[in-house]
Amino acid sequence: MAKDQKEQGRFTALWIVLALIVAIGTWIFITPEHLLKSLAGERAFVTQLSGQQADQWIFGKMISVSVSQIQGMSDAIKDAKDTPxxxxxxxxxxxxxxxxxGSLVVYRVNLLMLFWFILMPLTIAVAIDGYSTRMIRTFQFSSQSPIRHRIGVLISTIVIFGVAIWLVLPMPLPSVVAPLAIVSIGWATWMWVSNLQKRI
Known part of the structure; x- marks a missing residue:
């Protein structure tokens, strides 16, 4: 058991190192023009899915966060002029x-927050239903499914890692990722909560 955990830790560390190498390599070679196109494409996806008002709200939140960094960026660019x-x-x-x-990441974070507030009642209702289902089953002569519980936990983990990757990818991706991720988390939560073992 300890050996398996050690190997799993090494595997995780390897993936983290590879992800850092890819991120640094991308940062070294990516161009500002590409990121501008990515941000414009992201805004176009949001406008198509949720309308212009949603895009304006998200973009306004992004600007309010990024504007404080503009002065520092300008100073850094001026300092770089002395570089030979x-x-x-x-x-x-x-x-x-x-x-x-960073602005693209902030834009996506606010997009995720927007859909979270919209879908939060549904997600909470699904989680409560899962807990109620589990409580009802504690008084029934039926067994819980450890496989379904495991699947729910696995889906939750995959979605969380997927969202983390989506947040930092420097390319335009359909904004439907955000609501799908939230709905998937809700469904996975129902799956693993409703199949918790009765002795817990």
């Missing part, structure tokens, strides 16, 4: 890339 040689333009581009990438 060909590295000056690259460093200035990396500063802009960092700001744009």
């Amino acid at each position: 040689g060909a590295f000056k333009e690259w460093i200035q581009n990396r500063i802009v890339v960092t700001w744009l990438w």
Whole structure:
């Protein structure tokens, strides 16, 4: 058992290291133009799915967070002017890339929050129903399904990791990911809560 946990820890650490290498490599080579197109594409997806008002609300939240960083970014770009040689333009581009990438992440976080507030009643109702189902089953001569419980936990874990990856991917992705993730979490929560063992 301890050996399996140790191997699992090594496997997780390997994936974390690989993810960091990919992220750093992407940051080194990605261009500001690509991130601008990604942000524009993301806004287009949101407008198609939820309307222009939703996009304006999310974009306004993003700007309110990013505007405080603009001054620092401007100062960093000015400081980079003293850098000799060909590295000056690259460093200035990396500063802009960092700001744009962060803005894209903030935009998606606010998109996720918007759909969370919209779908929160449904998610809570599903979770309560799962708990009620489990309580009813405690007084019945029926067995809980550890397989379904395991599937629910597995789906929740996959969705959480998937959302984390979606938040930082520097490319436009359909905004339907956000509501689907929230609905999936709700369904998975019902699955593992309703199949908790009776002795708990």
